[in-house]
Amino acid sequence: MAEEATGDLQYHVDGELVAADEATVSVHDRGFAYGDAVFETIRVYGGVPFRWDAHADRLRASAEALSLPVPLSDAALRGRIVETVAANDLREAAVKLSVTRGPDTRGLTPPTDPDPTVVVTVSPLAPGGSDGDRAWGEPARLQTAKTRRVPDRALPAGAKTHNYLNPILARLETRVSDADEALVLDGEGYVAEAAAANLWFVDERGLYTPSLEGPVLPGITRETVVEIAESEGIPVTEGRFEPDDVRDAEEAFLTSSIREIRPVETVDGVAVGGGPVTSLLTRLYDARVDAACYDGDDTDGDGQANGP
Incomplete structure (x- = not known):
């Protein structure tokens, strides 16, 4: 998402809704330092995260491949998505849900007791479905x-x-x-x-x-x-x-x-x-x-x- 597009948006960072322009993670976060994180990009139509179960399953499969613990249930993750979309007064949105291994200063080897970071970011979209618009613009x-x-x-x-x-x-x-x-x-x-x-x-x-x-x-x-x-x-x-x-x-x-x-x-x-x-x-x-x-x-x- 472009910097100027954040406007008055709010993001969900580790359980708290914060202004997008003030949303941060630690410079020691392994997702930032090493790409040690997994994510899902989810389309929300009419306030509903489309095919949420499939996205949740893939998120957990990705995390398992990295031996990365997901600290919340699928229902709790979905709740943070819905809360973020609602906080921004949106019904149509693109959502990115990220789970990192969290902050760590001990080097490349992953910690045995990670404290994962969970972030939800959002950007507005036009309505989809049969009466909606195409997000791709041109072929x-x-x-x-x-x-x-x-x-x-x-x-x-x-x-x-x-x-x-x-x-x-x-x-x-x-x-x-x-x-x-x-x-x-x-x-x-x-x-x-x-x-x-x-x-x-x-x-x-x-x-x-x-x-x-x-x-x-x-x-x-x-x-x-x-x-x-x-x-x-x-x-x-x-x-x-x-x-x-x-x-x-x-x-x-x-x-x-x-x-x-x-x-x-x-x-x-x-x-x-x-x-x-x-x-x-x-x-x-x-x-x-x-x-x-x-x-x-x-x-x-x-x-x-x-x-x-």
Whole structure:
């Protein structure tokens, strides 16, 4: 979030609501010093954190991969999100929930008795769903980056950590072109994902997306698209693909919690674009948001539609 965008916002820092411009963590916090932290970015529609249960599960899986204790229950974490959104008089928002290992001055080796830091930051968004606006503005223009995805054995791909230098380096490469997002390959040259989104492409046989067996983050929106495609009888193939497979596709799109389903306009200057499958998935995704967050069906408070 840009500095000037904080305005009169309030953030939740270790159990207290504080003005965004005054929100701080210790310079000794391991999340700041080493990237020793995990986080989730969550879309809030109509005051409801969408797919909260899935985000909570992934947060805990990320923390487990780092042997990092999460000091609060899922219900308490969700409560801090809802409290932060309400304190800012928002109904539509992007939320970042971070859990760090906390302050420590004993060096690189993690402490055996950490005091985790929990931070919730928020930024306003326009309404989503069937009657809402798109957070992405324009279709994506991808550029294949020279920076490769960190191997899973070096840094667990399934863990969403504060160590984001790899996608940052990939994004920096796009500054020399008209691209606005990086397409990142694995160490063997196969497509992994975008810098901050999962990748999909389409041909006459169905949907394709890089397998989670590679260095690919298991995206919550990715999971939702798989569910939608299966319910519609659209084949989904998860595998290893080369950049030319994406450049030659009939359609391509990215998925992420904030930008949802974003069509890809070009890959390395080659026109790809959206199409009927991307449009169908977008409509069905919006319908799920409507049912879970705007139509009053989320009686469990988990950001997921109840019923069939």
